[in-house]
Amino acid sequence: MSNRHIATPNDFRAFWMPFTANRQFKQNPRMLVGAKDMHFTASDGRQILDGTAGLWCVNAGHCRPKITEAIAQQAGELDYAPAFQMGHPKAFELANRLVDIAPEGMNHVLFTNSGSESVETALKVALAWHRARGDGSRTRLIGRERGYHGVNFGGISVGGIVANRKMFGTLLTGVDHMPHTHQPARNAFTRGQPEHGGDLASELERIVTLHDASTIAAVIVEPVAGSTGVLIPPKGYLQKLREICTRHGILLIFDEVITGYGRLGAPFAAQYYDVMPDIITTAKGLTNGVIPMGAVFVTSAIHDAFMQGPEHLIEFFHGYTYSGNPIASAAALATLDTYREEGLLTRAAELSPYWEEQLHSLKGCPHVIDIRNTGLIGAIELEPVAGEPTKRAFSAFLRAYEQGLLIRTTGDIIALSPPLIISKEQIDQLFDTLRKVLTQVD
Numbered sequence: 001m002s003n004r005h006i007a008t009p010n011d012f013r014a015f016w017m018p019f020t021a022n023r024q025f026k027q028n029p030r031m032l033v034g035a036k037d038m039h040f041t042a043s044d045g046r047q048i049l050d051g052t053a054g055l056w057c058v059n060a061g062h063c064r065p066k067i068t069e070a071i072a073q074q075a076g077e078l079d080y081a082p083a084f085q086m087g088h089p090k091a092f093e094l095a096n097r098l099v100d101i102a103p104e105g106m107n108h109v110l111f112t113n114s115g116s117e118s119v120e121t122a123l124k125v126a127l128a129w130h131r132a133r134g135d136g137s138r139t140r141l142i143g144r145e146r147g148y149h150g151v152n153f154g155g156i157s158v159g160g161i162v163a164n165r166k167m168f169g170t171l172l173t174g175v176d177h178m179p180h181t182h183q184p185a186r187n188a189f190t191r192g193q194p195e196h197g198g199d200l201a202s203e204l205e206r207i208v209t210l211h212d213a214s215t216i217a218a219v220i221v222e223p224v225a226g227s228t229g230v231l232i233p234p235k236g237y238l239q240k241l242r243e244i245c246t247r248h249g250i251l252l253i254f255d256e257v258i259t260g261y262g263r264l265g266a267p268f269a270a271q272y273y274d275v276m277p278d279i280i281t282t283a284k285g286l287t288n289g290v291i292p293m294g295a296v297f298v299t300s301a302i303h304d305a306f307m308q309g310p311e312h313l314i315e316f317f318h319g320y321t322y323s324g325n326p327i328a329s330a331a332a333l334a335t336l337d338t339y340r341e342e343g344l345l346t347r348a349a350e351l352s353p354y355w356e357e358q359l360h361s362l363k364g365c366p367h368v369i370d371i372r373n374t375g376l377i378g379a380i381e382l383e384p385v386a387g388e389p390t391k392r393a394f395s396a397f398l399r400a401y402e403q404g405l406l407i408r409t410t411g412d413i414i415a416l417s418p419p420l421i422i423s424k425e426q427i428d429q430l431f432d433t434l435r436k437v438l439t440q441v442d
């Protein structure tokens with residue numbers, strides 16, 4: 001007899017949960033058993049308002065019939081097709097549809113299965129592109145403090161979150177980091193882009209001087225850093241990064257895993273901020289979070305440099321068993337249809353003034369030391385409990401959940417990013433609940 005425990009719905013031991021306080025969770029599990037539009041249903045039957053679009057991914061709201069039907073139909077028609085040396089129509093159709101909404105010039109798409117894989121793919125494209133052009137000494141990658149680029153080795157190397165890096169050895173070599181742009185002392189309670197900190201982009205110039213441009217392949221940043229607590233780019237910052245990269249022949253990668261697909265009120269942050277990178281990584285909202293899928297956009301200049309040599313040879317030795325998977329492609333196509341039919345790729349632009357007003361009305365609530373916003377993203381930074389960082393925000397998260405609201409916290413920052421279908425009444429409800437919660441936490 002195997003000594004493996006037979007799982008029951010009440011046995012939580014086997015599943016080692018991701019980015020979760022496992023022991024705390026398993027003593028008092030928060031189980032979601034259903035979802036529709038703006039709400040989850042908890043296992044005790046309560047309706048939970050989704051203040052985070054799941055994990056920044058369910059942009060069109062939950063269980064949208066068009067998407068679920070497309071998945072079911074595809075699963076019965078063509079469940080899987082080999083991704084290498086074979087094709088199926090929906091992956092090509094999807095790539096074309098994505099190019100249509102992407103910033104001008106982003107003409108080619110590589111498919112992945114997650115944000116982390118999109119980042120690895122982008123970094124590899126950047127390194128290989130320089131080499132394909134005979135510039136193989138460009139091997140350094142530059143990220144940023146407090147950057148989050150997923151959890152694979154490339155992503156944690158260019159990322160700048162200490163807890164995600166320190167347990168895992170030496171990571172990739174030849175990586176350097178720019179300073180982050182969070183300057184609460186100068187920018188607290190800014191609405192939209194902060195006034196101060198745009199000059200921090202010149203730190204890239206210092207790094208280029210240190211290593212020499214001829215050794216640097218790419219710079220990767222989130223246009224808006226999400227996972228470290230919503231750091232909005234100061235005025236002029238992204239433009240200056242672009243200018244420095246162009247001047248030194250360095251590729252600029254925007255990690256738009258969070259900002260992609262309408263979060264800011266334009267399809268991509270590159271359009272919203274009017275700064276054109278060379279590569280864009282996406283995932284999450286691509287399929288409305290329903291099926292794992294990511295997409296990496298590259299310019300023709302990048303793509304075309306690989307299309308040389310004998311035509312029977314593979315041009316880029318990279319890809320995944322599930323790149324452009326038929327069911328994921330069908331889900332993404334139905335998601336794009338839904339976004340288009342309901343104007344969701346730009347709806348955040350209409351809603352954001354109301355969102356901003358309600359969010360900033362929490363100024364003056366207990367513990368609140370900063371509030372910031374862009375598009376349909378908001379952050380409320382709390383004064384940490386002395387000697388116990390993260391405790392206060394986590395307690396707010398638990399209390400909000402008890403009161404029917406899902407929020408997300410990182411450190412002592414509450415991050416909000418509801419589905420793009422949220423109504424004004426639901427925005428009111430979200431902030432009324434939070435106002436109450438803030439008076440309840442110690």
Ligand SMILES: Cc1ncc(COP(=O)(O)O)c(C=O)c1O
Nearest residue numbers: 114115116148149150255257258
């Ligand atoms: C900017 C950014 N890049 C990459 C990732 C990783 O995505 P995934 O969890 O799908 O691997 C995330 C996830 O939150 C992200 O916010």
